[in-house]
Amino acid sequence: MTIDTLPSVALLEIFGFYLSAYNASWHTLVHVCRRWRNIVFGSPRRLNLEITCSFGRPVRTALDIWPSLPIDISSYGCRKKGSDVDNIVAALEHKDRVCKINLWNVSSSNLEKILAVMQEPFLALTFLRLEWRDDFGTSKAARGPDSFLGGSAPNLQTLTLDGIPLPFSGLQKVLLSANDLVSLNLQNIPHSVYFSPEAIVTGLSALTKLEYLYITFQSHRSRPVRESRRPPPPTRTLLSALTHMEFKGINEYLEDVVAQIDTPLLDRLYITFFHQLAYDTRQLAQFIGRSPKLGGRDEARVVFSEDTVRVTFLLPSQALEGEKEINLGVLSKHSDLQLLSVTQLCPQSFPQAFITTVEHLYITQSNYSSKPRWENVIQRSQWLRLLRPFIAVKDLYLSETIVPLIAPALRELVGERMTEVLPTLQCILLEGLCTSGPILGAITPFIAAREQSTHPIIASYWDIDEDDWWDGEV
Numbered sequence: 018m019t020i021d022t023l024p025s026v027a028l029l030e031i032f033g034f035y036l037s038a039y040n041a042s043w044h045t046l047v048h049v050c051r052r053w054r055n056i057v058f059g060s061p062r063r064l065n066l067e068i069t070c071s072f073g074r075p076v077r078t079a080l081d082i083w084p085s086l087p088i089d090i091s092s093y094g095c096r097k098k099g100s101d102v103d104n105i106v107a108a109l110e111h112k113d114r115v116c117k118i119n120l121w122n123v124s125s126s127n128l129e130k131i132l133a134v135m136q137e138p139f140l141a142l143t144f145l146r147l148e149w150r151d152d153f154g155t156s157k158a159a160r161g162p163d164s165f166l167g168g169s170a171p172n173l174q175t176l177t178l179d180g181i182p183l184p185f186s187g188l189q190k191v192l193l194s195a196n197d198l199v200s201l202n203l204q205n206i207p208h209s210v211y212f213s214p215e216a217i218v219t220g221l222s223a224l225t226k227l228e229y230l231y232i233t234f235q236s237h238r239s240r241p242v243r244e245s246r247r248p249p250p251p252t253r254t255l256l257s258a259l260t261h262m263e264f265k266g267i268n269e270y271l272e273d274v275v276a277q278i279d280t281p282l283l284d285r286l287y288i289t290f291f292h293q294l295a296y297d298t299r300q301l302a303q304f305i306g307r308s309p310k311l312g313g314r315d316e317a318r319v320v321f322s323e324d325t326v327r328v329t330f331l332l333p334s335q336a337l338e339g340e341k342e343i344n345l346g347v348l349s350k351h352s353d354l355q356l357l358s359v360t361q362l363c364p365q366s367f368p369q370a371f372i373t374t375v376e377h378l379y380i381t382q383s384n385y386s387s388k389p390r391w392e393n394v395i396q397r398s399q400w401l402r403l404l405r406p407f408i409a410v411k412d413l414y415l416s417e418t419i420v421p422l423i424a425p426a427l428r429e430l431v432g433e434r435m436t437e438v439l440p441t442l443q444c445i446l447l448e449g450l451c452t453s454g455p456i457l458g459a460i461t462p463f464i465a466a467r468e469q470s471t472h473p474i475i476a477s478y479w480d481i482d483e484d485d486w487w488d489g490e491v
Contacts, residue, residue, distance in 0.1 A: 025056050032057060033064055061086055067116065070108035080111065087116040087141060102127045109134045117144040125149070132183070138167035145170075148179035163187045169194045177202040180235070185212035185220075192220035202231040208238045214273035215247070221278070222254045230256075232274075233265035237291035240267040249276035249300070256280050265289040268296045275304035284310040284341040289325070292349040292358060298366040306368040311343055317375045317407065319359060321419075322383035324348060326355035328363060330375070343367075360402045372406045380423065381416035381448075397426035404438045411441055414479055415460075417448045424459035431466050440472070446479035 023031075032046055032053075043066055047054040057064060067089045068080065080088075090108045109115060109131065123131065128149050165183055168190030170176075174197050178188075189212075192198070201224070203217075221227065246269070259280045264271050268290050286305070290296070305311050314330040327346035345366060347358040363372070380403075400423045404410075415423065430438055445460065460476070467474045 025052075028053070028056055029060055029063065036064055070104060080108070085114060088114045089117040089119075090115060091117070091119040092121065102130055106130055106134050112137055112139045114141060115139055116141050118142065119144065119146045121146070121148045123147065123149050128181070132165075135166060136164040138169040140169070141172060142166070142170050143172050144175045145173060146175070146177040146179070147181050148177075149181050166191050171196065173198055175200045177204065180205040180207065182207050182210050184210055185216055189216060189220045193223045196223060197226055198224050199226055200229040201227060202229070204231055204233045206232070206234045206239060208234075208236055211239045214241060214270055214277070218254055218274060218277045221256060224256070226258050227256060228258050229261045230259060231263045233263070233289075234267075234270075237267055237293070239270070241269050241273055246273060253277055253279045257282070259283055261285045263287040265291075267291055268293060268298060272297065272300040276300040278304075280304075280308050282310060283308045285343075286311060287342075287344045289346045289348060290358075290362075292347055292354060296358070296361050296365070298362060301366050302368055305343070305366075305371065310341075312371060313374060314343065314371070315374055316377040316379075317372075318379040318381070319403070320379075320381050320383055321352060321355055324350050326359050328359055330367075330371075356399055356403065360399055363403065364406045369406075373409050375407050376409055376411045377414070378404075378407050378410045378412070379414040380419050381414070382418040397429060400426035401429070401438050407439065409441055410439055411443045412446060413439065413442060413444070414446045415448065420447060421459050424463065427460065427463040428466075430463065435466070435470050436472055442467075442472070442474050444475050444477055446477045448479055 032043075035046075036043060043057055043064060047057050057066070067087045068083055069089045069091060070080075088108055088111055090105060092105065105120070105127075109118075120131065128147075131147070163184050163186055165187035168187065170191050171194055173191070173195040176191075176195070176198060177200075179202070192201070201221075217232065221230070254277055256278055260282050262280065262283060262285070264274075264287070266289075271288065271290075286308075288301075314332060316331055318327075318329045318331075320327050320329070325346050325348055327344055329342055329344045331342040345362060347355065347362070349355050349358065427438075430436075445464065447460065464474060464476055
């Protein structure tokens, strides 16, 4: 039996496997013979047939040739002028068939044309990503229209707007209609279209299937007006399916959002604050406390880099996965300000019971940055303040650049102050050090003092790249 003599149902199964396993184009199949063409076009849903429209392809001609299949509009360099953007606009005019829109790196002039044709409902749309990038720093995108998707996209599952200056009033109507939305990414939100925490929570209230939420602002100027901030509501919005949440912006904005929501399934929280002199994260601590899947972490990592300091809480088994973690960072290029920020945020941003479960603490310098620039003389008390909340730590990991900075503070812990900080410490692990040298010499007095007490510790050697260390007393 040859493939030509197989029954149609068998050919359909083969075509389905071929298209899904090899990411192949259905165009190849329909050009083989009339029978294959009839089988393919007779089962468009089974074979997930779509017409892909992008820059450089004659869209109007393709839409005239092929049947009325769903349209996938994709481009990864939407910056050209003329007929290229006209192709995209031509495809968007078939709003009842457009199922996917994925446009990256859109120029200002093209964005204006694209948004202008997206003011009516796209009822078949399931995926939408728009990314605007400044035209080499020389122009700004015009503010988008108030009407977006006609305020209705009931089948939308993924929505990403990156840098798009779109008024939130139009977007909020879309969110309230998108009951099947799984992923919402509002990224690089410009200051020109700032919206309040209350507005975003209202938009989220109808998204019962939402699993991924990203809210990131371009600058610290996007902040709640102090006079308009309200006390937390008596009841909170339940985001029952949310598992992953990321935020970048001002501390006060996040406080106002998390005070209004509950996320019982949340297991990954990634936060980046713009630097400020003081932080108030009491609502964040309460939010983490009532999110049960965020608890029970026994490893913490404090990482200083050139422009950010980050504190990450996770389980040792998840250290390389980057999943199910809590990550809190502050943007600052000054190492001394990074330290001051993290000493403020650690004790107040997390429930006390949360920090006291940490048994493994890493304090390191990022491998991707130069040595820390400690521009001011840091008081030793700041390092002790950083360590003090971690009362259950047994293993302290220190990178080579951190040891000489933290060692003077540790040497103060003698006599009655012996267990004032890290009372349960059993081992210090030092990055790739030999048994002698100035780095080891800086930490040796602290180890020796502990040896003379009832709380001795040992020093081990740790390979920061492979997490491989050799046990041995110094």
